[in-house]
Amino acid sequence: MENNMEERIPGSNSWKRKAVRFAVLILMAMSFSVFLSVVLIYRAGSIGEVVVRLIPFPEDASLLNQVPVEELPAYKLSVEKDITSIQKKLRKLIPQLPYLVVNTTNNTFRLMHQDKVIREGVCSTGSYTILTRGDNQKWVFETPLGMMKVRSKQVNPVWVKPDWAFIEEGLPVPSPRHPSRYEYGTLGDYKLELKDGYMIHGTLYKRFLGMAVTHGCIRLGDDDLKAVFTTLKTGSNVFIY
Amino acid sequence: MNPKQLLRRIWKEIHDFILWFAHSKPAIILALLLSLLLPAYVFYLAVVIPASSCEREFPSGDTTETALVGLNPDSSQMILKMVDTIWDLELGKAYLSNLLLLTYQDSAYLNLNLSDSLLLLEIKGVTVRECPLTDIRVTKRLRCLNKSQLVHWISTPFLGRADLSTIPKIRYVVKEAPKDTNEAALQSDSPIPADTSSVYFKIYFNRHLAIEVRQLEDPYDHEEDVIHDYEKEIQGAIRSKTMQAVVAGLSPEPEILIRLEVSKADARAIYRGLPVHPGLALKLQ
Numbered sequence: 001m002e003n004n005m006e007e008r009i010p011g012s013n014s015w016k017r018k019a020v021r022f023a024v025l026i027l028m029a030m031s032f033s034v035f036l037s038v039v040l041i042y043r044a045g046s047i048g049e050v051v052v053r054l055i056p057f058p059e060d061a062s063l064l065n066q067v068p069v070e071e072l073p074a075y076k077l078s079v080e081k082d083i084t085s086i087q088k089k090l091r092k093l094i095p096q097l098p099y100l101v102v103n104t105t106n107n108t109f110r111l112m113h114q115d116k117v118i119r120e121g122v123c124s125t126g127s128y129t130i131l132t133r134g135d136n137q138k139w140v141f142e143t144p145l146g147m148m149k150v151r152s153k154q155v156n157p158v159w160v161k162p163d164w165a166f167i168e169e170g171l172p173v174p175s176p177r178h179p180s181r182y183e184y185g186t187l188g189d190y191k192l193e194l195k196d197g198y199m200i201h202g203t204l205y206k207r208f209l210g211m212a213v214t215h216g217c218i219r220l221g222d223d224d225l226k227a228v229f230t231t232l233k234t235g236s237n238v239f240i241y
Numbered sequence: 242m243n244p245k246q247l248l249r250r251i252w253k254e255i256h257d258f259i260l261w262f263a264h265s266k267p268a269i270i271l272a273l274l275l276s277l278l279l280p281a282y283v284f285y286l287a288v289v290i291p292a293s294s295c296e297r298e299f300p301s302g303d304t305t306e307t308a309l310v311g312l313n314p315d316s317s318q319m320i321l322k323m324v325d326t327i328w329d330l331e332l333g334k335a336y337l338s339n340l341l342l343l344t345y346q347d348s349a350y351l352n353l354n355l356s357d358s359l360l361l362l363e364i365k366g367v368t369v370r371e372c373p374l375t376d377i378r379v380t381k382r383l384r385c386l387n388k389s390q391l392v393h394w395i396s397t398p399f400l401g402r403a404d405l406s407t408i409p410k411i412r413y414v415v416k417e418a419p420k421d422t423n424e425a426a427l428q429s430d431s432p433i434p435a436d437t438s439s440v441y442f443k444i445y446f447n448r449h450l451a452i453e454v455r456q457l458e459d460p461y462d463h464e465e466d467v468i469h470d471y472e473k474e475i476q477g478a479i480r481s482k483t484m485q486a487v488v489a490g491l492s493p494e495p496e497i498l499i500r501l502e503v504s505k506a507d508a509r510a511i512y513r514g515l516p517v518h519p520g521l522a523l524k525l526q
Contacts, residue, residue, distance in 0.1 A: 021268075022268070025271065029271070033275055033276045034279065036279075037283040040283045040288070041484050044493070045483075045496070048495070051288055052384055053381050075327065076323065082334055083333055083334050086337040086340075090340060090341060090366055093366025093367065094366065094367060103510055105509055106435075107435075127414070127433070128413050130414070131418055132416070133418035137418075145516075146348055147364050147365050168418065169422060170418075170425035171422060171425075211435070212432065241364065241513075241514035
């Protein structure tokens with residue numbers, strides 16, 4: 001049969017031609033092989049997902065190597081006890097005092113007492129502006145994220161302007177106790193001191209509430225500030241995210 | 242030889258080659274061997290081993306049930322049921338322990354509760370953002386883990402190692418201090434408008450876990466390029482990892498992917514609220 005074919009296919013009996021054909025075949029097969037491999041690598045994840053479906057879900061009795069059969073009920077009870085104890089510890093973390101949750105992305109706040117929302121609304125938080133002067137001086141205006149505590153509360157607060165407030169306005173920086181540092185009314189009716197100079201206070205720029213415009217403090221509207229001031233106690237938590 | 246003749250000659254050669262190939266057994270065997278040997282090797286390394294490597298990655302105990310030898314089938318069944326319940330309890334305990342451990346850190350962390358379809362952003366044990374999940378897709382790779390392996394896998398909180406996102410974590414604006422009051426008056430005082438761009442991000446955690454968060458809303462038309470680049474980068478990372486492993490003769494590490502869909506506002510708040518290396522407690526069932 002093969003001999004008949006050799007006669008029928010012109011030139012197939014030539015060794016040179018045969019060698020060329022084998023070379024072409026090898027080249028084509030290897031190219032196809034590489035192509036298929038690359039496709040497999042590209043699709044390994046999705047093909048893997050299909051293959052995994054074919055693997056039966058394994059049953060597991062390995063616990064019996066650690067715990068004898070007769071001790072299983074007691075072991076189960078001990079795990080349940082552990083769970084209850086952890087749940088208790090987690091529950092204890094919910095503040096007993098009212099607390100404030102501030103969202104710096106949407107510039108909103110939620111005044112909470114345990115699981116209940118007492119009040120919610122808009123606020124202003126850090127603008128993420130970096131103020132630079134020369135090569136050495138830099139101030140970053142952002143509201144720190146995480147948990148802080150109310151350290152003190154004050155009615156009719158006076159704002160002691162820091163250096164950056166003058167630099168930002170193109171004014172010369174006065175001495176630390178210079179009268180121009182003291183500004184009345186800027187912080188609104190109340191102030192709640194957090195840490196490192198960060199505060200919750202009122203604002204003259206109510207049109208900016210709901211926007212990221214502050215130098216790091218949390219600004220609230222008058223009514224919201226009053227509610228937050230009267231609800232939060234010294235030591236209350238403020239959660240900022 | 243004119244082009245027409247050349248074409249005819251080429252066509253004839255191809256025709257002869259096909260005829261020769263179709264009737265030559267050694268050629269067919271050789272072609273099959275050469276074509277399939279490498280793909281078979283790649284398939285074994287990149288697909289079969291990762292799919293069945295759970296035992297290697299997450300050591301399991303003995304599953305031979307030797308302790309049940311000699312018991313009647315009813316008792317065995319009851320004991321296995323109790324063992325299963327205990328593993329469920331252990332899973333719950335591991336999740337709660339992780340949450341407790343995460344409360345000791347100062348920054349926000351993720352509490353992913355798949356059984357209640359919730360993604361929670363928490364700080365010190367207090368939920369600051371609760372995001373209902375509108376869609377959850379969990380890799381089938383988790384199926385190949387039995388409960389004891391799952392307990393082992395989630396025994397400690399996951400820790401984020403890297404992430405990819407369509408939005409920056411923080412967008413700072415640098416402002417040069419004005420020289421005088423005139424220059425200060427010229428500087429724009431208007432706030433930067435809120436970012437409304439689409440939010441897609443993927444966080445790579447340790448122990449091969451990856452959490453991909455996608456917004457529920459359709460992206461804007463003009464954002465197609467950004468989303469495409471993000472998807473390309475994700476796929477590229479997976480492919481290059483697979484390629485590198487296969488070239489080195491190793492099997493790639495299997496990724497355990499959980500894909501979540503939340504609202505755009507939730508996705509943005511979660512991504513921005515998380516630290517660079519976030520912690521995660523995972524509740525699977």
